Amino acid sequence: MIVHALPLAVAPQPALRPYGDIDVRLSYGADEPIYVEGDEAHFVYVLLSGAVRTIRHSLEGRRQIGGFYYPGDLFGLEPGAHHRFSSEALCPTELIAFGRGAQWSALHQHTLTQAALRELARTQDHLAMLGRRTAREKIASFLLDVSARGAAENTALLMSRQDIADYLGLAIETVSRALGQFQDEGWVAFHSCREFHILKRSPLQRLASR
């Protein structure tokens, strides 16, 4: 982790908010942790460039990915004093950490509420996808989601097959097979295993919106 710039605004909160209203710009390399489940949640993060995943590990090592975040997204919101997921950079990433000080909270109260509600909606959609959908349906939705993020013809998959599997609650082999099927069916084309574009959107949409 590299600290680029120091506090933009400082309002001391020695007791409960050691990092008060401090804002910091940070850089991370691929797979570097940003915070870990259980850490005190001093900051809220906004992505400038790169991408981030949030993760929860179970005792026996099963991994669940909570979400992927892209430039402009806000993440790390918590109801309490501690982070409930870990987060890691998917690739070289820059972000701003906003101290959860009273001053900032008061100033940006409305923004904060909106961010929390949007994040809630996103999580609910994710939840509905995990519940009662087949592997093919999950992966079709996922490809459409990812491709909707980038305006370009080709979409880069910044995450590994294992990340996708842990996001969708599937085995890595199942992800690989479904992607292979979609390619065989002529619905998508993989330029490399981390870059694709969609050839036929409608059959994917039909699967995704069952």
Next chain:
Amino acid sequence: MIVHALPLAVAPQPALRPYGDIDVRLSYGADEPIYVEGDEAHFVYVLLSGAVRTIRHSLEGRRQIGGFYYPGDLFGLEPGAHHRFSSEALCPTELIAFGRGAQWSALHQHTLTQAALRELARTQDHLAMLGRRTAREKIASFLLDVSARGAAENTALLMSRQDIADYLGLAIETVSRALGQFQDEGWVAFHSCREFHILKRSPLQRLASR
């Protein structure tokens, strides 16, 4: 639906917020809908008595339950103008609907943010449960959750087996079988099929926290 009392406070918002800052007390019978997916979200709801489920239906009728809500809980929060789930009373239920007027929003901004964040955390926990857990693990967690809500020795299951199945992403038969197993193993005792108490908490906790 029965309207008990009329506006406690009124601040006209004719254009975008037809129900402005109006607060209404309402009653519902078992299985009565409170709002439906796609409805305009004029209100935020607080439960006084009874219980509520939120639901999303897929095109082919598959049902996903988003959550169960109990007295004191707030539900119906949305980032946009429309409800993204339906909601129904589980049993006779009383609640207060708070109009999402500018006045109320401003007054209760902080409360709103906290509610959104708590709801987010709850949804994330639910999500982590759907992703990578076996049927027995899901149902053990569920029983512990439900029993934590009531202080009493015996816990009433206000929801049907189908509701539990649709909450956990399982078939109704799987729910029934797992509950039967837990009873056979002497971990829980069902007084009737809608009322139980926990005999051995630790094996359930072991399962739930894997």
Next chain:
DNA sequence: CGGCGCCTTGAAGCAGATCAACTCCGGTGG
């Protein structure tokens, strides 16, 4: 008492997990 939901139980089938090679590719060092 009879009928209708809800729940339980049993048997069979299947989607996806697991296990096991094998391929592909980028990096590294001889």
Next chain:
DNA sequence: CCACCGGAGTTGATCTGCTTCAAGGCGCCG
């Protein structure tokens, strides 16, 4: 420049936990 290595991805074979299908039990209310 090429041989080697290691990690990521793919592919095939087998296994299994859960779903599905089917039947029967049980409680509740008219």
